[in-house]
Amino acid sequence: MNLLSEREWLAYREKNKDRARMLISCPDRAGIVAAVSNFLFQQGANIVQSDQYTTDPETGRFFMRIEFDLVNLKERFEAIKAEFAQVADSFGMDWSLVEANKRKKVALFVSKEDHCLLELLWRWKSGELHADISIVISNHPDMKETVESFGIPYRCIPVTKENKPQAEQAQLEAAAGVDLIVLARYMQILSPRFLADYHMRIINIHHSFLPAFVGAKPYEQAYRRGVKLIGATAHYVTEELDAGPIIEQDVQRVTHQEDVEALKQLGRQVERTVLARAVRWHLEDRVLVYGNKTIVFP
Amino acid sequence: MNLLSEREWLAYREKNKDRARMLISCPDRAGIVAAVSNFLFQQGANIVQSDQYTTDPETGRFFMRIEFDLVNLKERFEAIKAEFAQVADSFGMDWSLVEANKRKKVALFVSKEDHCLLELLWRWKSGELHADISIVISNHPDMKETVESFGIPYRCIPVTKENKPQAEQAQLEAAAGVDLIVLARYMQILSPRFLADYHMRIINIHHSFLPAFVGAKPYEQAYRRGVKLIGATAHYVTEELDAGPIIEQDVQRVTHQEDVEALKQLGRQVERTVLARAVRWHLEDRVLVYGNKTIVFP
């Protein structure tokens, strides 16, 4: 069942075997681009794509994402990192360098709803998400068969009020070593301790409306107000519930004809699209975080 | 400067001289459609368009909008209304009957921003809004020249904390006899007494975000949160601020590149489109209100 993505992955891997991505964030000042591009030129790299953004020309912060090709990248990777550290220090950079063909490891967390899970599995299988899905973790057994049919391990860890710390400990162990956790409609709140381990590496999806409806049963509230748009927001999870940096949003038009069930169904369609886009951008290192917002270079 | 819209209006008027619109809302039960369509058939009317909606098949409320053509409508209008009243009574209907070629009278309220005002004037002049714009009322003198160049009276009524009751009285007198008030970025809150005179006949436009940002400077908040969509909502004005029945909403995609000024500029584009659509639907009797929501038959 995995032949397709394997083949596509191999083609992608061959095409990207010498490609690296550098992410930079630092106080803005003249000379950053010159310093970085000189460094890469001296290494013999060819810049394939470069995006940058400055929050404010005068006093602001500078963000950059560079993709470049470099012969024998794998062998030279550590040496280049060590050398670039000197450039980075002189500008006070937060930075990272990743190999484009190194797949990130992902754990998916789900509860009982399958629409976001299936969308991610489907895109992963079709070769659109360049990642290893290491494990799917759920507080319910419902998705076990579906997930295992994709050849992915499934771990059911029930969560109750009483066992929450132990359950989280079990989750952390089951997900040990992953680069990203995706809450694909995982309806539990994670503790600050859990979040600390995965700072800006947990993506959540939730419904969104204009305006927002605070409190229980938001779809019922939206129906009673007669909203004309329903939407979804994918964001990094922070301690303040549903208030972390937004990665992607989208909406779907509705009318008075849609009852609450129909609104929820359309909401699920928006959620799976928005979450898939956000996860993909994260996996391709297209998302930088600054304060409580993201800079996305799509 | 008015030749174009005059000509278009005359063509529209000729085409619609025998057309009427009936709006109905009543408790749902079997036989409503039969009773209404029999009545119209016996009058010799030809149904041109008919839309209906039932909130819930079992215990719900029934809504209907019918457009029909009837020879010599003008002469027979009052007689038909009197006769239909008997049908309506037997079903406990809220209902109205209007002549399609009778232009509604509209007053526009503005402050200093001109984007919504100009959009409405432009669409009115191009023949898209079948209405008489009786007057533009503002608490500032800024738009006087622009408005008068369209041949429309402009009345400046300054509003302060102290003179608010008197100012509202002056506004009500200046707008006397209008069927609809459009708050085209009129930044003042209207008193309950004012609202009572124009129940579900005042349309407002305001910015909207996913999620909503409560408090001052919403665009600044939206910018700091890095929203990916900004939107606008057109709604009927009720006593609870910005919480009346929604008529129309739309959004515009944005990125981290837009600064606060750019977000506001894009917000203005969405606002003028959304408001123009809402006003048009109201003028064409396409909007029914039930509880705090609208049924729109576009």
Added chain:
Amino acid sequence: MNLLSEREWLAYREKNKDRARMLISCPDRAGIVAAVSNFLFQQGANIVQSDQYTTDPETGRFFMRIEFDLVNLKERFEAIKAEFAQVADSFGMDWSLVEANKRKKVALFVSKEDHCLLELLWRWKSGELHADISIVISNHPDMKETVESFGIPYRCIPVTKENKPQAEQAQLEAAAGVDLIVLARYMQILSPRFLADYHMRIINIHHSFLPAFVGAKPYEQAYRRGVKLIGATAHYVTEELDAGPIIEQDVQRVTHQEDVEALKQLGRQVERTVLARAVRWHLEDRVLVYGNKTIVFP
């Protein structure tokens, strides 16, 4: 693997057990709505939803879709059809009456691409498509395992230039008795004889651009022209290739950054969404055809 959709289907079935849908198309004249609604009222039916459209008030054609509830529908179904035939005859109606909880039988035709197939299977499994998928027919063996994992029979019928008539015969036999054929990226042209058996009951999906690109490799052409939107069109299949009545269309924004592969990938996303919507509307009897266009009552 089918428990979810079974449960949802049972709930839907219970809710809709007395619901019928009537589709009508006839020359417009006064009295149609009265006659139909009287008939239903006398039968004791309660109209749940009703949509109508007239091509032109003077000389045009009238279209109507009515949903109604009627106690003991199943038992009275044939009798009601016989009685309504008299009303229908007097207006020269094309009409049909269907039970809402009678699932249509569907055959899916596919080649090697799986995105449209999987979307339909996914929505079917989640209870969104009220249909029985009787069989999946393909000219390639690739999807066999996937399809059978959904509990649906898979039939591989290779098609060559030489065996095309026999292959089509085998397809017709394999699909015998289905109400709808969906070409979910089935890349073969069907013969006029095949089409005759399924007049306006075959739905196809294909990519669309503004403007259209005639000839081979449309995505390559679109890339070279630098289009900013790519889209998809779902339509009924007629003898003129890709020119049958359009059921649904949508687009996706793109930029110069997308290469041909990325355009195709985005095109696949639009295709699966558009096809799923079109199939659903057809299954719910929301699509009427007139000349070379559709009237869709969504």
Added chain:
Amino acid sequence: MNLLSEREWLAYREKNKDRARMLISCPDRAGIVAAVSNFLFQQGANIVQSDQYTTDPETGRFFMRIEFDLVNLKERFEAIKAEFAQVADSFGMDWSLVEANKRKKVALFVSKEDHCLLELLWRWKSGELHADISIVISNHPDMKETVESFGIPYRCIPVTKENKPQAEQAQLEAAAGVDLIVLARYMQILSPRFLADYHMRIINIHHSFLPAFVGAKPYEQAYRRGVKLIGATAHYVTEELDAGPIIEQDVQRVTHQEDVEALKQLGRQVERTVLARAVRWHLEDRVLVYGNKTIVFP
């Protein structure tokens, strides 16, 4: 009537007085970004924004747009251009350097339809289009009063089959010195000689459909086919009619309810939005042309 845009323009001018934009296109090879950014760093420039795109990493073409701030830009402008020419030569660059606060001169060509004209005038007056509208040229007198009320000269040059060369000569003289010509629904075809003078400096807007409808009366054709989307395309004008590089496109949803007139009205809404965006991007030097496509850095 111009006070608002004057004030906004002065603020913009002050903010941008030392800002320049450099556009580059050349064969891709390693070291371009390093060379350009070094040059700017040595001049003391601060890069504010930088976008780049490479058609193909191996053998492709490289495109770049850089915005930078440089103290005393105006005084040093010619010297910098002379110096950069040496860098540019060594890479075989097509390039240009412009001062951000130097307004481009624009001529608008119109016929009888006013929707695109008014949208551009409205945005210009509101300060969104940083340009001088030097003149509006038309083959009809209809818009004279409207245009002159904005303080812009209006020149009526009737065009017939017989006088076309002379008329074009008169147009060229009336538009002498402008940087951009916008065909805001100017329904005449320009001669190759005219186009040669304004290579990739004439923007046209026209309706677009999926699929395209070739031949006369496209809206009637679209109506008969029952399209669900209508759109508009803004493009540079080349000798092949309506086939020049696309700058921007958008669509609007429609249903069977819209008659031909309503489709045209919605088409006009899309046209004015799309044209305004395209003109703005051109004025801000965000559009590069390569072959028959554009690279847009929005």
